[in-house]
Each structure stands twice: as C-alpha cells, then as structure tokens.
Amino acid sequence: MAAAQILVADDDAAIRTVLSQALLRAGFEVRVTSNIATLWRWVAGGEGDLVITDVLMPDGDIFDVLPRMRNTRPDLPVVVMSAQNTFMTAIKASERGAYDYVPKPFDLGELVAIVRRALAEPKSRLRADATDSQSEAMPLVGRSPAMQDIYRALARMMQTDLTVLITGESGTGKELVARALHDYGRRSKGPFVAINMAAIPRDLIESELFGHEKGAFTGAQARASGRFEQAEGGTLFLDEIGDMPMEAQTRLLRVLQQGEYTVVGGRTPITADVRIVAATNKDLRQLIQRGQFREDLFYRLNVVPLRLPPLRERIEDLADLTRHFFAQVQNEGLPRKTLGKGALDVMRRHSWPGNVRELENLVRRLSALYPQDEITADLVEHEISSDFVRNTADEPENGKAVDLSASVERYLADYFNSFGDDLPPPGLHGRILREIEYPLIAAALAATRGNQVKAADLLGVNRNTLRKKIRDLDVMVVRSIR
Numbered sequence: 494m495a496a497a498q499i500l501v502a503d504d505d506a507a508i509r510t511v512l513s514q515a516l517l518r519a520g521f522e523v524r525v526t527s528n529i530a531t532l533w534r535w536v537a538g539g540e541g542d543l544v545i546t547d548v549l550m551p552d553g554d555i556f557d558v559l560p561r562m563r564n565t566r567p568d569l570p571v572v573v574m575s576a577q578n579t580f581m582t583a584i585k586a587s588e589r590g591a592y593d594y595v596p597k598p599f600d601l602g603e604l605v606a607i608v609r610r611a612l613a614e615p616k617s618r619l620r621a622d623a624t625d626s627q628s629e630a631m632p633l634v635g636r637s638p639a640m641q642d643i644y645r646a647l648a649r650m651m652q653t654d655l656t657v658l659i660t661g662e663s664g665t666g667k668e669l670v671a672r673a674l675h676d677y678g679r680r681s682k683g684p685f686v687a688i689n690m691a692a693i694p695r696d697l698i699e700s701e702l703f704g705h706e707k708g709a710f711t712g713a714q715a716r717a718s719g720r721f722e723q724a725e726g727g728t729l730f731l732d733e734i735g736d737m738p739m740e741a742q743t744r745l746l747r748v749l750q751q752g753e754y755t756v757v758g759g760r761t762p763i764t765a766d767v768r769i770v771a772a773t774n775k776d777l778r779q780l781i782q783r784g785q786f787r788e789d790l791f792y793r794l795n796v797v798p799l800r801l802p803p804l805r806e807r808i809e810d811l812a813d814l815t816r817h818f819f820a821q822v823q824n825e826g827l828p829r830k831t832l833g834k835g836a837l838d839v840m841r842r843h844s845w846p847g848n849v850r851e852l853e854n855l856v857r858r859l860s861a862l863y864p865q866d867e868i869t870a871d872l873v874e875h876e877i878s879s880d881f882v883r884n885t886a887d888e889p890e891n892g893k894a895v896d897l898s899a900s901v902e903r904y905l906a907d908y909f910n911s912f913g914d915d916l917p918p919p920g921l922h923g924r925i926l927r928e929i930e931y932p933l934i935a936a937a938l939a940a941t942r943g944n945q946v947k948a949a950d951l952l953g954v955n956r957n958t959l960r961k962k963i964r965d966l967d968v969m970v971v972r973s974i975r
C-alpha cells in the first residue's frame with residue numbers, strides 16, 4: 494500500500510522542517526506549505542490523506558477555512574496546532590471539525606501517534622457532524638500546560654454524553670468546567686441543572702433529585718418534580734457528590750445502570766435523558782474505604798475523570814486570571830486599577846488554599862476597598878495576610894492544635910450520623926486506627942527527614958515494626974539530606 498500523504502501548513506520554517514523529518518522517518522509522504530491558500534488548493538484538489546496545520550498564517554486563520562474543508566473532504570482528518578493555547582482554541586478546533594488539537598510546543602512522538610490514530614480511524618467516525626456554535630466568550634482562563642490538558646479533554650468530550658467526574662480542591666473551577674461542558678456541548682439547548690449535595694438536608698435529597706408523589710411522606714402535599722425531570726434533555730450537575738447519602742447513591746446507581754428512575758412514592762419507571770456531570774473535593778476512594786461511598790457508583794461516575802489542579806500547581810496562570818478578574822469587576826462598575834511593581838510576585842509566593850475563588854475575592858476586595866488607582870505590592874501583602882487571619886480566626890483555639898480525643902469524638906459523631914439509622918460497615922476499630930496511624934507515622938518520618946532509625950526511636954517502636962507499618966499503610970518515605 495502506498496504511504497499516506499501528510500499535508501503540513503505552518504509559516505514557521507523550523508516547524509515545517511522538524512515535522513516533515515519526523516513524518517518521513519515514520520514512513521509517511523510529506524508536502525509542506527507556509528500558507529492557507531496552497532493548503533486549500535491541495536485539499537480541494539483531492540490531495541493528501543491528513544492535514545497538520547497551524548492556526549494563524551500570513552494569509553488567514555485556519556478556523557475560517559476548516560468548515561469549508563470539512564464540507565469538501567469530510568473524510569480528511571485535520572490536526573490543528575497552536576501556540577495560543579486557550580480554552581477557545583481547543584473548543585473552536587473541536588467545533589469546526591478538527592480531528593485533534595495539539596498545543597505548541599508539542600512532543601513529536603505524540604504528534605506522530607495522533608497521525609497514526611487518525612489515519613486508522615473508520616471514515617464514518619471522521620464524518621460525524623460538528624456543531625457550529627460560534628460563541629467567542631472565554632469561560633475558562635489560563636494557559637498553563639495543566640489547563641491545556643483540561644481544554645483538550647473538554648474539547649474531546651463536548652460532542653459526547655459521557656458521564657464526567659470532576660475532582661479538585663474547593664475553588665478550582667469545577668462548576669465552571671461543568672457549565673462549559675454543557676454550554677459548548679451538544680446539549681447546550683437543553684437545561685443545565687445543578688444540585689449541591691452538601692447544601693440540602695440529607696433526608697430531602699432523594700425527593701429533590703427524583704421528585705415525589707403527593708403524600709409520599711409527611712409534608713408532601715402535592716406532587717413535585719425533581720432535578721432529573723428538570724434537567725431532561727440537558728445536563729444534571731451533581732456537586733459535592735461525596736456528601737450524597739447512601740440510599741440516594743443506590744437510587745442514582747440504578748439510574749446510571751438502567752437509564753430509568755421512579756419518583757419517591759411512585760411506581761412507574763421514567764426514562765432519564767440526562768447527562769450526568771459530578772464533582773467532588775473529597776477523595777472518593779477514601780470514602781469508599783470508609784464505607785461511605787458505593788464503589789460501583791464511583792466506577793459508573795468516573796467514566797471520564799477530570800482533575801482540576803490547584804492554583805499553586807499552575808501559578809503561571811495567575812497573571813491571566815488576575816487580569817481577567819480586574820476586567821470583570823470593572824465591567825460591573827468598580828473603578829479601574831493597575832497592579833504596581835512586585836504585586837504579582839507577592840501573589841505568586843502565596844499558596845492560594847482557596848484557589849481561584851480566593852484570587853477572585855482578593856481582586857474584588859482590592860478593587861472595592863482601596864481608593865488608589867495603583868495596587869501596590871504592600872497592599873496585596875496586607876490583604877492576603879489579613880484574609881489569612883480572618884480565616885484562621887474561626888478555627889478552634891485560633892489555629893492552635895486541637896485536642897486529639899475531642900477531634901476523634903467529633904469525627905466519629907459525624908461519621909455515625911452519615912449512616913442515619915443504620916450502622917457503619919463492620920471493621921470500624923481497624924479502620925479508625927489506620928486513619929490515626931497513617932498521619933502519625935508520616936509526621937514522625939517527616940520530622941526525622943525520612944530517617945527510619947530516628948523515626949522508630951521517636952515513636953518508641955521497634956524498627957521492624959515501623960518498617961511493617963510503612964508497608965502496610967503505604968506511607969511514602971521521602972529522605973532529604975539537609
């Protein structure tokens with residue numbers, strides 16, 4: 494069989510050279526051009542089996558030409574590369590029918606693998622329609638590699654109904670991502686309905702989700718629709734899914750397995766046409782171990798896992814995000830501010846435990862509370878540290894270590910409560926001791942910089958006992974030389 498021919502379009506000569514060498518080495522035939530006009534002539538003339546193209550070229554923007562290419566050659570896979578790396582680039586590439594989007598700089602091996610995969614794809618798959626939503630709004634800000642991975646994953650999921658589980662610390666943008674999945678996906682004309690499991694009394698969650706018949710329980714004076722019914726044809730966002738009570742989990746599992754549900758107090762099964770997006774800032778695997786989350790439900794929800802990184806892991810997004818929030822508050826009528834020298838550096842040094850939400854609130858405070866046009870580094874420093882004091886003031890004894898027995902007692906009371914009238918699964922003693930032993934051993938190892946002899950001494954246990962515990966509890970030992 495003749496080698497597949499790859500058409501490469503990029504106005505950067507170095508990229509053309511590197512790409513054509515890698516593709517030739519991988520056994521493909523290659524033609525290169527620096528402009529869209531030539532690429533279009535080749536494509537319209539039926540040449541090439543796959544296109545790799547940059548977005549912006551001297552004679553235009555590939556996104557203006559892509560729909561025409563798709564109409565003329567629906568079977569031709571187009572891989573788009575871009576250094577713009579924004580959410581909208583990934584989304585546009587997906588909407589205009591590109592096979593894949595690769596942010597620059599890219600890994601050559603990965604690109605060749607994408608080319609191979611695209612060429613092996615059944616033609617009918619490539620012909621699948623792309624929608625033509627044209628929104629230019631930029632819902633997600635940040636161009637860090639971590640966010641680009643998220644954008645690419647989102648772009649791939651837009652045209653599917655797959656269940657998505659978004660994890661990430663509080664304030665990392667989980668709800669925003671869920672909304673973007675809906676707004677740019679094929680259900681965008683349907684409703685987006687959100688429900689927060691932590692915000693609803695536990696005994697009302699089932700009727701909130703599935704609705705209830707008149708008289709289903711005391712106080713149910715009329716039939717009420719549930720969120721599943723309200724989200725029909727659209728997306729249901731289940732926020733804080735880790736707080737869902739067990740009985741509701743069982744019901745939800747049944748919907749995911751059978752595509753049907755019954756309202757509380759009702760009998761007739763109702764077919765659910767709803768895409769589920771769930772989110773949590775808890776470690777669901779840990780909840781499974783504690784017997785508080787159904788493992789089978791976890792696997793049903795975790796079809797596509799999306800982990801949103803905390804802001805401190807993508808601090809390079811800070812400048813873009815800060816600019817974005819200053820512009821936002823200005824649009825809302827607050828005065829325009831500029832950041833003084835060193836202000837961003839102060840922000841970069843902060844660890845942002847409240848993530849993007851904390852940054853957004855900081856920008857709002859800085860814009861609303863201070864009359865001066867320029868926000869200096871000192872002002873930022875002051876606001877960040879007074880916010881820290883405000884937040885820790887609510888903690889017991891002003892942040893001092895709390896009494897261990899009292900903490901365990903409080904934890905156990907919550908734990909038992911979470912099972913309502915039922916008892917937790919057996920094996921409680923072992924589970925609780927493990928939870929206490931793990932941080933104890935990790936802390937001893939951290940304090941002795943990973944020296945197991947010293948750690949055993951500190952704990953007052955035999956070295957072999959410590960070694961066994963490290964293995965059994967899966968404690969990570971990091972030795973540091975300092």
Ligand SMILES: Nc1ncnc2c1ncn2[C@@H]1O[C@H](COP(=O)(O)OP(=O)(O)OP(=O)(O)O)[C@@H](O)[C@H]1O
Binds near residue numbers: 633817
């Ligand atoms: N990448 C981003 N670009 C722009 N705004 C963002 C981004 N990420 C988060 N935000 C903003 O930060 C705030 C917090 O985001 P969001 O509510 O989606 O977080 P969350 O992870 O769902 O938080 P929680 O777990 O506490 O519910 C929102 O106002 C959101 O608009």
